[in-house]
Amino acid sequence: MSLEHFMSEAVSPWLKEDGPDSDIVMSSRIRLARNFSAYPFPLIAGDEQMEHILHIMLNIFDQRSFADYKKLEFVKMSDLKAIEKQVLVEKHLISPHLADKSDYGAVLISENEQVSIMINEEDHIRAQLYFPGFQLGGALEQAFQLDDWLEEKVDYAFDEDRGYLTCCPTNVGTGLRASVMMHLPALAITRKINRLIPAINQLGLAVRGIYGEGSEALGNIFQISNQITLGRSEEDIIEDLKGVVEQLIEHERQARRVLVEQSPLELENRLFRSLGVLQHSRIIESKETAKCLSDVRLAIDLGFINNISKSILNELVVLTQPAFLQQYAKRRLSPNERDVFRASVIRERLNMEQKEEL
Amino acid sequence: MECQECQERQATVHFTQVINGEKMEVHLCQQCAKEKGYVSQDDDPYSLHHLLSGLFHQKANTLSHSSQQAHSYQELVCDKCGMTYPQFLKIGKFGCAHCYDTFSEHLDPLFRKVHSGNTTHEGKVPKRTGSDIHHRKQLRHLKLSLQQAIAAEAFEEAARLRDQIKAMEKRTEEQEEGDKQ
Numbered sequence A: 001m002s003l004e005h006f007m008s009e010a011v012s013p014w015l016k017e018d019g020p021d022s023d024i025v026m027s028s029r030i031r032l033a034r035n036f037s038a039y040p041f042p043l044i045a046g047d048e049q050m051e052h053i054l055h056i057m058l059n060i061f062d063q064r065s066f067a068d069y070k071k072l073e074f075v076k077m078s079d080l081k082a083i084e085k086q087v088l089v090e091k092h093l094i095s096p097h098l099a100d101k102s103d104y105g106a107v108l109i110s111e112n113e114q115v116s117i118m119i120n121e122e123d124h125i126r127a128q129l130y131f132p133g134f135q136l137g138g139a140l141e142q143a144f145q146l147d148d149w150l151e152e153k154v155d156y157a158f159d160e161d162r163g164y165l166t167c168c169p170t171n172v173g174t175g176l177r178a179s180v181m182m183h184l185p186a187l188a189i190t191r192k193i194n195r196l197i198p199a200i201n202q203l204g205l206a207v208r209g210i211y212g213e214g215s216e217a218l219g220n221i222f223q224i225s226n227q228i229t230l231g232r233s234e235e236d237i238i239e240d241l242k243g244v245v246e247q248l249i250e251h252e253r254q255a256r257r258v259l260v261e262q263s264p265l266e267l268e269n270r271l272f273r274s275l276g277v278l279q280h281s282r283i284i285e286s287k288e289t290a291k292c293l294s295d296v297r298l299a300i301d302l303g304f305i306n307n308i309s310k311s312i313l314n315e316l317v318v319l320t321q322p323a324f325l326q327q328y329a330k331r332r333l334s335p336n337e338r339d340v341f342r343a344s345v346i347r348e349r350l351n352m353e354q355k356e357e358l
Numbered sequence B: 001m002e003c004q005e006c007q008e009r010q011a012t013v014h015f016t017q018v019i020n021g022e023k024m025e026v027h028l029c030q031q032c033a034k035e036k037g038y039v040s041q042d043d044d045p046y047s048l049h050h051l052l053s054g055l056f057h058q059k060a061n062t063l064s065h066s067s068q069q070a071h072s073y074q075e076l077v078c079d080k081c082g083m084t085y086p087q088f089l090k091i092g093k094f095g096c097a098h099c100y101d102t103f104s105e106h107l108d109p110l111f112r113k114v115h116s117g118n119t120t121h122e123g124k125v126p127k128r129t130g131s132d133i134h135h136r137k138q139l140r141h142l143k144l145s146l147q148q149a150i151a152a153e154a155f156e157e158a159a160r161l162r163d164q165i166k167a168m169e170k171r172t173e174e175q176e177e178g179d180k181q
C-alpha cells in the first residue's frame, strides 16, 4: 500500500499548480453524493451489507484510473491509525465523519490527490474532485465524467422526481456540494466580511471558516458553498456560486487597495511583524500561526515580500495542524510539545526558502 | 423594494425559486420569510440541520395534538429498511431509497423548506440507466415550450416545436416496437 505519500506531503500535488485567481481563491471543489439502489444507506445498513459495498468498490476501482487522474488507491479506515485518519482529514481527503465512523469506511484516493471517493460515509459514495484556484465550471464538467464513470459499474438510487436519493434531505436532488476555499485577509482586517456573510447566506450559500471551530476562520480562510441541492440544475447552482465568488474577489481586491492606499506603513508593519514572529518564535500556537501565515501570504500577494513562495500558506497551514505535525515528528506530542515543534518546523521551512534565494 | 407578502415592510430576503421548471424571484421581509419558513427561526444561518430539526419537532408536536392524523403517521413504515415515519422525523435522515416512496406524501413541505421552495429534481440524470428519463424530460420541456409559443402566438416557432415532438414520439414508438420483437 502506497499510503506513505498521502501522509508525508502537506500539500497535495494538484494544489502546487497555480489556478485562476489563486491570489484569493485557493481551491475549488465539487462533491457528489450517490447511493447504491440495492442497499440501505450506511445509517441503517448491516455489517454484511457494508462489507459487500466495500468489496464491490475495491474490486472494481482499486488501482484503476479515471481519465488522466492517475490510479486510485483503496484505503480502508480500519487499516489506519487514528493519527493517519486525522492527517487525511487535515488534507481534506476524507471527512471527519468518515474518520470517526470508520468500521466499514474506505476511500479511493487518486495518486495526485485530486480525486477522492469516500465509501460508506453518510452516503455509500461521496465523490469529490479538487481544482487549484477558481475553476468551478471545469471542476463540474470533470465531476460529471467521474460520476458517469462510476455509474458504468454501480446502479444508483435515483428517482425521476426527487433526483439522486441521499440519506440526508439536505443533499437530495443533485447531491451536489460545490465549494471554494478563499483567502480573504483584507475583508477580515477591515471587518467587512461580517457584513458580507449574512448577505451571502441569504442567497442560499453557506460561509464557514475552514480551519478552527464554528464560524471562526483561522488564517482568514473561508469556504463558500451551495446549500440548495434540489430543484435547480447543477449548472445553475454553480453559476450562482460563481457570481458570488466573483463579487467577493472584487470586494477583497478593493479592500486590499484601500488598505495599501490609506495606511501603507501600518500595513507593512503588521505584515512584517508577522513574518518576524514566524521566523523567530520558539513556541507558537496554531491560532497565532494561522494569523501570521495569512499576513505573510498577503504581504507576498501585495509585493511587500518577494523571496518567499506563495504556496507557503497552503503548505504551512496543513503542516502545522496537530495530526500532521505529529506524523511529521513521527511520535505523539503533547500540546506544549506541539507548540515547540511547530515553531521549529516553521523556522526550518522559512530558512529553506531563504537559502533557495542565495 | 417592498415585501411581496405583507406589502408593508422592506424586503430583505431575496432569492430565486424554481417551481415546475419556472423561475420566480422572491422578495420578502425578514418577518414574512421566517413565517414562511425560508429562513431559520433562531437566526443561525449556518445551520440547516437546526432548521430541519425545528421543522421535525414542530411536526411531532402538532402530531400529538391531532390524534387522528398522528395515527396514520405512526403506521408509515418503510418495508425495505424498517424506518418508521416518527423515527425519520426524529433523526432527520432517510434509511434507504425506498423511504422516499414510503414517506412521499409528507415530503413536499419538508423539501420546500430546505430547498427554498423546490420539490422536484431539475439536474443530471444517470447516463447509463437514465436514458428513458432523459427522453421523457426532454419531451416534457418541448411540450411546455410549445404551449408557451402558442400562447405568445409565435406560430412558426410552435410549428417547429410540434415537428420536433412528433419526431421524438415516433422514434420512441419505433423503439418500443423494436423492443417487443
Ligand SMILES: [Zn+2]
Pocket (backbone or CB within 6 Å): B003, B004, B005, B006, B007, B008, B009, B028, B029, B030, B031, B032, B033
Ligand atoms: Zn412582509
Ligand SMILES: [Zn+2]
Pocket (backbone or CB within 6 Å): B078, B079, B080, B081, B082, B083, B094, B095, B096, B097, B098, B099, B100
Ligand atoms: Zn427505507
